[in-house]
Each structure stands twice: as C-alpha cells, then as structure tokens.
Amino acid sequence: MTGLPAYGEAPFSVREKHPMPHITRRGLAAATAVLLGATALTACGSADSGDKAGAESGPVSLTYWAWAPGMDKVAALWNAEHPDIQVTVQKQASGDDLVTKIITATKAHKGPDLVQAEYQALPTLVSNDSLADIASEVPGVKDEFASGIWQQTTFGGEAVYALPQDSGPLMFFYREDLFEQYGLTVPTTWDEFAATARTLKKKAPGKSLTTFSANDSGLFAGLSQQAGAKWWSFEGDTWKVGIDDTATKKVTDFWGGLVAEGAIDNQPMYTPAWNKAMNTGEQLAWVSAVWAPGTLTTAAPDGKGKWAMAPLPQWTKGENATGSWGGSSTAVTSDSKHKAAAAKFAVWLNTDPKALAALVKESGIYPAATAAQTSGALAKAPDYFANQPDFYTRAAEIAKTTAPAAWGPNVNVAYTAFKDEFGKAAKAKSGFDTALTALQNATVADLKKQGFEVAP
Amino acid sequence: MTGLASPPRRATAPAAGTTPGTSQGPPRPRRTALLPTAALVLGALYCLLPVAWVVVAATKSGQDLFSTFTFLPGDGFADNLADLDAYREGIYWRWMANSVFYAGLGAVLSTVVSAFAGYAFAMYRFRGREAFFNVILTGVLMPPVILAIPQYLLMAEADLTDTYASVLLPLILSPYGVYLGRIYAEAAIPMELVEAGRMDGAGEWRIFVRIAVPMMSPGLVTVFLFQFVAIWNNFLLPFIMLGDDEKFPMTVGLFTLLKQGASQPSLYTLVIAGALLAVLPLIALFLVIQRFWSLDLLSGAVKS
Numbered sequence: 001m002t003g004l005p006a007y008g009e010a011p012f013s014v015r016e017k018h019p020m021p022h023i024t025r026r027g028l029a030a031a032t033a034v035l036l037g038a039t040a041l042t043a044c045g046s047a048d049s050g051d052k053a054g055a056e057s058g059p060v061s062l063t064y065w066a067w068a069p070g071m072d073k074v075a076a077l078w079n080a081e082h083p084d085i086q087v088t089v090q091k092q093a094s095g096d097d098l099v100t101k102i103i104t105a106t107k108a109h110k111g112p113d114l115v116q117a118e119y120q121a122l123p124t125l126v127s128n129d130s131l132a133d134i135a136s137e138v139p140g141v142k143d144e145f146a147s148g149i150w151q152q153t154t155f156g157g158e159a160v161y162a163l164p165q166d167s168g169p170l171m172f173f174y175r176e177d178l179f180e181q182y183g184l185t186v187p188t189t190w191d192e193f194a195a196t197a198r199t200l201k202k203k204a205p206g207k208s209l210t211t212f213s214a215n216d217s218g219l220f221a222g223l224s225q226q227a228g229a230k231w232w233s234f235e236g237d238t239w240k241v242g243i244d245d246t247a248t249k250k251v252t253d254f255w256g257g258l259v260a261e262g263a264i265d266n267q268p269m270y271t272p273a274w275n276k277a278m279n280t281g282e283q284l285a286w287v288s289a290v291w292a293p294g295t296l297t298t299a300a301p302d303g304k305g306k307w308a309m310a311p312l313p314q315w316t317k318g319e320n321a322t323g324s325w326g327g328s329s330t331a332v333t334s335d336s337k338h339k340a341a342a343a344k345f346a347v348w349l350n351t352d353p354k355a356l357a358a359l360v361k362e363s364g365i366y367p368a369a370t371a372a373q374t375s376g377a378l379a380k381a382p383d384y385f386a387n388q389p390d391f392y393t394r395a396a397e398i399a400k401t402t403a404p405a406a407w408g409p410n411v412n413v414a415y416t417a418f419k420d421e422f423g424k425a426a427k428a429k430s431g432f433d434t435a436l437t438a439l440q441n442a443t444v445a446d447l448k449k450q451g452f453e454v455a456p
Numbered sequence: 457m458t459g460l461a462s463p464p465r466r467a468t469a470p471a472a473g474t475t476p477g478t479s480q481g482p483p484r485p486r487r488t489a490l491l492p493t494a495a496l497v498l499g500a501l502y503c504l505l506p507v508a509w510v511v512v513a514a515t516k517s518g519q520d521l522f523s524t525f526t527f528l529p530g531d532g533f534a535d536n537l538a539d540l541d542a543y544r545e546g547i548y549w550r551w552m553a554n555s556v557f558y559a560g561l562g563a564v565l566s567t568v569v570s571a572f573a574g575y576a577f578a579m580y581r582f583r584g585r586e587a588f589f590n591v592i593l594t595g596v597l598m599p600p601v602i603l604a605i606p607q608y609l610l611m612a613e614a615d616l617t618d619t620y621a622s623v624l625l626p627l628i629l630s631p632y633g634v635y636l637g638r639i640y641a642e643a644a645i646p647m648e649l650v651e652a653g654r655m656d657g658a659g660e661w662r663i664f665v666r667i668a669v670p671m672m673s674p675g676l677v678t679v680f681l682f683q684f685v686a687i688w689n690n691f692l693l694p695f696i697m698l699g700d701d702e703k704f705p706m707t708v709g710l711f712t713l714l715k716q717g718a719s720q721p722s723l724y725t726l727v728i729a730g731a732l733l734a735v736l737p738l739i740a741l742f743l744v745i746q747r748f749w750s751l752d753l754l755s756g757a758v759k760s
Contacts, residue, residue, distance in 0.1 A: 065699060067717050072544075091544075091701045093708075093715035101696055104605055108612030112699060118717075168719055275522035291719030298721040301519045326719050364720060 060341045061086045065102065066116035067094040068166075068328075070362030077358055078348060085341045087114075094328075096412045099124060102333070106130040111335035113342040117162060118328045119152040120221070120411040123232070125331065126161050127409040132332045133159040137343035144351045144369045148402040153329050161331060163350045164368035165359070168289035168326035169399040170222045173296070175284045176308040176387070178207075184284075186310045190254055193313045197263040200284065210285045211265035211274070212255045214423035217415035219269075219287065222323030223255075224248045225405050227315055232408025239408060239447055240455040244440040250315070256425070256432035266426040275299040287312065289325040290366045290395050293382035305387050311398050320401045327368065366395070373399055410446050417442035507735070514732040518725045536729040543713070543723075548730055550702060551709035555688060556737065557620070558705050562627045563684035569628055570679045574637015575668050579650060589638065595631030604692045611697060622697040623705070627687055633679040640675025641668065677748040681741070688738060706734050 064075065064087050072089040079086050090112065092098050099121045105111040106129070117125060125131045138160055142150055145164050153162040174186060182203050187193040197209040213219065224231065229247035233240045242248075258264045265283065267273060277283045278300040286292065296307060312322045330349055332342040349355050356367045357377040367373060373396040381391035388394075408414075421435035421442075447454045513521060517532030524530065540548050577589050603626070611622045645668050653663040669676070691707045698704055701712065710730050713723040 063699065067712065067715060069716055069720060090699050091712050092699075093711040094717045095715050097695070104608055104696060105617075105699070108609050108617065110612045110617045110699075116717075166719065272522040279523050289719070294719065295721050298518055298724075299522070302523075326717065328717060366719065 059084050059086055060338045061088065062114060062336075062338060062342050062345060063087075063112040064089050064114040064116075064345075065092045065098070065112045066090075066114075067092050067098070068116065068359075068363040068365060070358075070364075071116075073362045074349065074355060074358045077354065078345060082345075085338075085345060087345055092116075094118070096121075099412070103128045103130050106333050106335040109335050111333045113333060113336035113338060114346060115331050115333060116165070116328050117331050118326070119164075119324075119405065120218075120407045122153060122161055122329065122331070123155070123407050123409045124411065126155075129334055131161045132334045132336060132339050133161060134332050134339065134343040134346070135160040137340055138163065138347055141347055141351060144371065146368075146370055146400055146402060148404045149327075149368050151404045152407065153331075162329035163331075163346045164327070164329050165350050166327050166365035167368040167399060167402065168222075168291055168324050168366065169395070169402050170219075170226065170287065170289055170312045170323045170325055171292070171395070171398055172310045172312050173286045173288055173292050173307055174310065175281055175303065175306055177306050178281050178284050182284075187313045188311075189317050190313045190315055194254070194258060194263065197258060198261075201263055206282070208265040208277075208283050209263070210283055210287060211267050211269065211277075212259050212426055213267070213269035213274075214419060214426045215268035215270065216325075217418040218325045220251070220418060220422070221405070221415075222289070222325040223287070224251050225323035225403050226312060226321050227251050228321075228403065230406040231414070232406050235455070238453040238455045241408070241440060241444050241447065243414065243443055244436050248436065252432040252436045259426055260429045260431050262429070266429060268423075270299075279303060290399070291326065291364075293384040293391075294364055297384050304384050307385065308388055309385065309391060309394065311394075321403045322398055322401050324402055324405065329368075366399075370396075370400075408443075408447070409452065410443060410450065413446040414439060414443040510728060510732050510735070513728045516725070521724055521728075532725070533729075536725045540726045540729045540733075543726055547701070548706075548709065548726075548733075551704050551706040552733070552737075554703060555705040555707075555734070558623055558627075558690075558694070559684045559687040562624050562687045563680050565624070565628045566630045566633055566683045567676050567680045570630060570633030570637040571669065571672060571676055573634040574639075574675075575641045575645075575664055575672070577634070577638040578641035579645070579647070579668075592631045592634050596635060598631075600690075601692055604696050607693070608696045617697055618699045618703070620703060623690075623694045623703075626693060627683070627690070630679070630683055630686075633683060636675055636679050636682075637672070640672050640678075644671045644675065674748060677745055681745060684741065685738060688734075706730065710734075 062085065064071070066089055071091070075087045075089045092101070094116075099117070102111060102115050102117070102125065111130070115125075117131075122131070135158060141160075141163065146167075149164045149167055153164055154160050172186070178184075179186065182200055184196050184200060185192075187196050193209075200207060200209050221231070224247060227247040227250055229242065229245055229251070231241065231243050231245075231248070233242065255264075259266045265277075267277075274283075275298075278286065278296070279302050281303070286296075288295070292309075296303060300307075311320075314321065330346040332339050332346060336342050349359070350367075351369055353372065353375060356369055356372040357375065359365050359367060360372070360377040367378075372378070374393065378392040378396075381389050385391045417439045421438045422432060425432050425435040444454055509526065512527050512529050514536060515533040516524065516530030517535060520530040520532065573592075577585060607626045608617065608622075611617045611625075616622045616625070649667060649671075650663055653667055658666070688705075689707065690705070691711070694705050695708050695711070698708065701709065704712075710727050713727050713730070716722065
C-alpha cells in the first residue's frame with residue numbers, strides 16, 4: 001500500500017533461510033544450530049555479556065514498538081515500580097509495513113528491544129532472525145494461556161518467540177430486534193446459518209444476513225481455522241502448504257455457494273457503504289471477533305443496545321470450536337542488548353493482573369491470559385452491549401474453544417492473493433473453487449521463490 | 457509551431473484562447489473553446505473534489521461521518537479539532553512542527569545545493585561534466601521509494617538512524633532540483649554577463665551571489681516549492697528511518713492513528729481533521745511565494 005517491498009521479499013542479500021524449529025528432536029537440534037549461527041552472525045553473543053554488565057551498573061532503558069493505543073500509559077505503571085528497567089513506548093502503525101520495518105531495523109542492528117507483533121507475522125519475523133528465543137527467561141508462563149494461543153508464539157516447540165497479548169476469538173453478532181421482527185432464530189450450525197440467510201432473503205429481499213468480504217483475509221483464515229484447516233505446516237526442513245485442504249474447501253464451498261445463489265451480500269467490509277448497511281440494519285448479522293463492540297460503536301452508532309452476541313455456528317451440531325481474527329503478542333528482538341530485562345517486562349505486561357487491567361482499560365484489548373478474561377477489568381459488558389451483561393463471561397467460554405492456528409513465513413503473500421482472487425470471484429458470484437486453487441499456487445510459488453523447501 | 461501547421465490561406469493568427477480555424481475555412485470569430493474548457497473543468501473537479509471532501513468530512517462527527525450524505529456538512533468541526541488537540545497531549549502539533557522543520561530546512565538546503573550544482577553545470581566546462589550530469593539525471597528516473605531501505609542501511613552504518621538528520625540528509629541532493637537549476641541557469645544567465653563580471657574583477661563567488669542568484673531566483677523558488685511539497689508529503693523515508701514517534705512528521709504520525717491493530721477502530725475523524733490542517737501551511741506557502749514567479753525568466757538579460 002505504501003510502496004514498501006512486501007516483507008517476504010525484503011531486499012537483503014544475506015538471508016538465513018530456515019523453517020520453524022520443529023517438534024521433533026532432530027529438528028530442534030537443527031533449529032538450535034541455526035539460531036546459534038544467527039547469534040554469532042549478529043554478534044549478539046558479546047551483547048549478552050554487555051547485558052549483565054549493564055544491568056549491574058545502572059538502569060537499563062528499553063524501547064518498545066507498539067501500536068495499541070495507551071500502551072505508553074501501561075508502560076508508565078511498570079516504570080514507576082521498576083526504576084532499574086525503564087521502558088519507552090514508541091508508537092507505530094500496525095500492519096505488514098511495520099513487519100518490514102522491524103526486519104530492516106534488526107538487520108541493521110538498530111532495532112528496538114521489544115515489538116508488538118501479530119500472531120501471523122511471527123513466522124516471518126522468526127525466519128528473518130528478528131526475534132529472540134526467550135524460553136529460558138519465561139519459565140512457567142505457558143500455563144497462563146490457552147494452549148491454542150500459546151502454540152502460536154512457540155510453533156509447538158520448546159522455543160518461545162513471543163508472549164501472547166491479546167486474542168480475537170470469532171463470534172456471531174446479530175441484530176436481536178430484527179431477528180425477532182423476521183422470526184429468525186440464532187443459528188448454531190452453518191447449515192442453520194445458510195437456512196437463516198435464505199429465509200431472510202425471502203422475507204426481505206432488500207436485506208442480507210451478512211456479507212462475504214474478500215478484503216478481510218484474516219476473517220477467512222479464522223473461519224478455516226475453526227473448520228480445522230492447517231494452512232502451513234512443516235516436517236524436517238520442508239514446508240507444506242495446505243490452503244486447499246479439505247477443511248478450507250468446505251469453508252469456501254459454503255461461502256461461495258451462499259454468494260453465488262445471492263443469499264448473502266458480496267461487498268467488502270469496512271467501507272462507508274458497509275458502515276451504512278450495519279448502521280441501518282440492512283445487514284442483520286456479522287461474523288466477527290470479541291473486539292467487535294469497538295468497531296460497531298463507530299460503524300453502527302445507531303445500533304447500540306440492539307446487537308447481541310452468540311457463539312460462532314458450528315460445522316457439526318454439538319461441536320465447540322472457534323477461530324480467531326486478529327490478536328497480537330509481545331516479542332523481544334534478536335537485536336536487543338537487554339534480552340533478560342525485556343523478557344521480564346514482557347512477562348509483566350501480559351500476565352500481571354495490574355498490567356492486564358490497564359491494557360483492557362487504556363488499550364481496549366481482549367487479553368490472551370486466561371485469568372484476565374474473567375477478571376474485574378472485564379466484569380462489565382462493553383457499553384454497546386449493555387443489553388448483554390454477561391458479554392465477557394460468555395466471551396471467555398468461547399475463547400477457550402479457539403482451535404490452533406498454523407501460520408507460515410509468507411502469510412502476507414497469501415493474504416494479498418486472497419484479496420485479488422476472492423475479490424474477483426465474489427464479484428462474479430461464480431463460486432470460489434478456482435480462487436482457492438490460485439491462492440494455494442501463489443503461496444507455494446512464493447515460498448519456493450524465497451528459497452524454502454516446499455513439499456509437493 | 458502553429459505557424460508551420462497553418463494553411464497558407466490563413467491571414468491572421470488565431471487569437472489567444474480560441475481554437476484555430478480548420479484548414480477548410482477561414483478562422484472563425486472569437487468563441488468559447490468548448491472542448492478544452494470542458495477538459496479543464498473536469499480536471500479542476502478531479503483535483504478539487506477530494507479537497508472538498510476533506511473540508512466537508514472534517515466538519516462531521518464520528519456518528520455522521522459515514523451515515524449522512526457525503527457532501528452534507530456536519531457540526532462536529534470544533535469537537536474534531538479539540539479531540540485532535542487532546543490526542544496524546546497534543547502530539548499532533550509536535551508532528552506538525554517536525555514537518556515544518558523537515559520541509560523548511562530540507563527545502564532550503566536542497567535549493568542551495570541545486571543552485572550551486574546547477575550553476576556549475578551550466579557555466580563551467582570541466583572534464584566529465586556531461587557524465588556527472590547524466591548520472592544525476594538517472595537519479596530523476598529513480599523512484600525515491602526503492603531507495604528508502606538502502607538509505608536506511610547506510611544511515612545505520614553511520615549510526616544516524618532515528619535522528620532528525622536521517623530524514624534530512626537524503627533529501628538535500630535533489631536530482632530534479634539540480635536539473636532545474638542547470639536549465640534555469642543556462643536560460644537566464646548570459647555568459648557575457650559573467651564574462652563582464654570577471655573583466656571588472658569580481659571573484660567567482662561574488663559573481664555567483666550577486667549576479668547569478670538573483671537571475672536564477674524564479675527557478676530557485678520553483679525548486680524550493682517542489683522540494684518543500686515533496687518533503688511535506690514524504691512518507692516512506694521517515695517511516696523507515698524513525699522509530700521514535702516524537703520525531704515523526706505528520707504523514708507518519710497520522711498513519712499511526714489509522715492503523716491501531718485489527719481490534720481498534722481507526723480514528724477517522726481525527727485523521728481527516730489532521731489532514732485538513734496539514735494542507736493549510738502548503739496553501740499559505742503558495743500564496744506567499746506566488747509573487748516571485750511573476751519575475752520574468754529573462755529579466756535583466758543583456759541586449760543582443
């Protein structure tokens with residue numbers, strides 16, 4: 001968008017190409033070797049000894065690149081209690097461009113100590129040696145998080161590349177008043193969801209249950225995640241791309257079918273037209289994440305108190321799974337000269353009740369730490385959902401059912417291809433089969449171009 | 457050019473602002489040139505509509521922004537400004553001051569360098585002159601976007617990233633400015649005048665400052681304006697160079713309001729109000745500097 005080269009193709013001549021560290025012992029050894037190599041390469045070995053000396057001789061100052069609003073106020077709480085470790089928040093703009101910036105800065109050894117990073121960006125950052133493994137600094141932290149979330153910052157291995165900060169479990173939001181008016185019931189399965197969409201079209205042709213947005217790759221990834229898709233996986237040194245696996249096919253067939261028969265709209269989300277449709281009740285429901293109240297407050301101000309939340313419809317009745325959309329983590333960069341101090345701050349930020357309460361209040365995040373999801377900070381429902389006082393209690397139940405996500409080193413490329421291919425298909429209402437194949441091929445081709453081994 | 461293309465039958469040249477007559481008939485009397493006017497009106501609309509949108513949108517509250525008719529003004533302008541002023545203890549004004557600093561100082565330095573280089577290329581003969589000039593011309597063709605990351609790596613070597621200098625330094629040499637400087641110097645400064653100065657015993661520096669610069673000034677004003685606007689609107693270079701948001705220019709600063717992560721709505725009303733305020737200094741600058749353009753390119757030239 002801003003003309004930066006996509007981070008997958010960052011223009012560096014020297015690149016350590018290695019897949020994620022592996023669950024297998026052999027893979028772990030290989031990964032360790034690569035990490036050691038990277039450490040030697042970046043001369044962080046000497047920095048580590050400097051770290052200890054620095055910690056003894058005076059206060060350590062850390063820089064932290066984050067985009068969440070109010071993060072500076074949360075850091076101020078830490079700074080007041082820890083005169084020996086002072087954290088300066090430098091507010092950045094979120095997105096792929098920031099990933100490029102972090103990779104460039106750490107390559108040049110000018111990176112910050114800590115960064116806020118979205119889960120799907122972690123593999124890219126790790127494969128560019130931008131993040132430090134802080135496993136030895138954060139013992140026992142694992143139990144603070146749901147396993148599906150923890151897996152996204154560790155890739156299922158022993159190394160810890162980041163600590164989960166916020167998560168975005170998917171949920172079903174709907175206009176309670178209009179559902180009643182049209183005699184609709186809240187769908188618990190996707191079959192019921194389709195039936196509801198059709199019934200509504202029959203009763204009110206001008207309205208739609210929802211839309212399929214080809215602009216929001218993150219939502220599509222979350223829906224596939226719920227169905228059990230594993231878009232990226234690795235074995236040994238080889239990546240496998242499973243974007244066209246059975247689970248994702250099920251999801252694309254479902255949504256492609258609804259769009260093709262005209263049961264739901266095909267216009268993208270987050271446009272002025274979409275805001276209007278949400279505000280006036282032209283669209284009655286929204287598959288979104290726990291942070292939806294914030295978006296609805298600005299997009300659909302007139303709907304306050306009229307929307308309600310329910311668990312995401314399931315593929316099989318009685319199942320209990322959801323995907324996620326959004327969410328981010330706190331990572332220590334490989335370039336940091338004070339990794340231990342930085343890890344200490346990251347642990348405090350994402351597990352300390354006081355810090356999490358401040359994050360909820362100042363930054364408006366939904367904490368990834370399990371205990372915080374039912375804490376006092378989230379006792380009261382968001383203003384927009386005052387009609388549903390148990391909003392966060394139910395949200396915490398749903399969050400527990402989050403299916404594991406599998407990200408790879410070129411999520412950005414897949415996301416861009418998604419927007420192009422599914423955008424065309426949604427416009428043509430022609431079903432999504434070809435688009436999914438194209439998405440798979442584009443992702444595989446890019447991985448190969450980047451020099452990764454890819455399984456056929 | 458029109459003279460060459462004109463048929464021999466034509467008696468008078470067409471008056472300015474009219475369409476020349478066709479080759480079949482005599483030139484028609486003065487009339488409105490419909491097609492060019494329509495094209496110009498379309499062009500003006502194309503340029504002004506987005507500005508009008510920003511002006512109208514800045515008056516809307518968050519509630520009205522996307523729900524009322526696009527060009528229907530709202531009543532939230534004062535609130536938007538107050539919110540922008542209150543956002544993170546008024547950091548917007550700091551970004552504005554940073555932008556003024558980067559664009560002002562950057563444009564002045566770049567104009568000075570362009571004047572030196574342009575004058576030298578135009579007036580002196582030295583080995584490799586054309587080669588140097590061609591290298592600089594290639595720079596005009598090079599989009600600054602692809603240079604940002606290499607420049608960052610260079611700045612990192614010099615330990616200058618995340619400083620004011622890291623944004624200023626790469627902007628000082630403007631290939632386009634040097635090119636314009638040479639063209640203007642060649643067109644505006646007669647060699648005879650420089651020779652006369654030398655005969656009268658003036659040093660090269662004195663000739664440059666006292667004779668050349670005044671004659672080149674309309675060109676230099678153009679270079680200054682171009683550079684000022686380019687730096688004012690520059691996004692990628694400061695985006696990649698700066699980590700500390702206290703040093704951000706407005707472009708990068710406002711971007712952080714738009715992109716606060718998937719779970720946070722963008723602060724559209726603040727960004728739109730901020731964008732509107734960001735245009736005002738540019739408009740003021742153009743109004744002030746316009747008068748220098750009225751100077752004729754050939755003012756003060758020798759008679760030939």
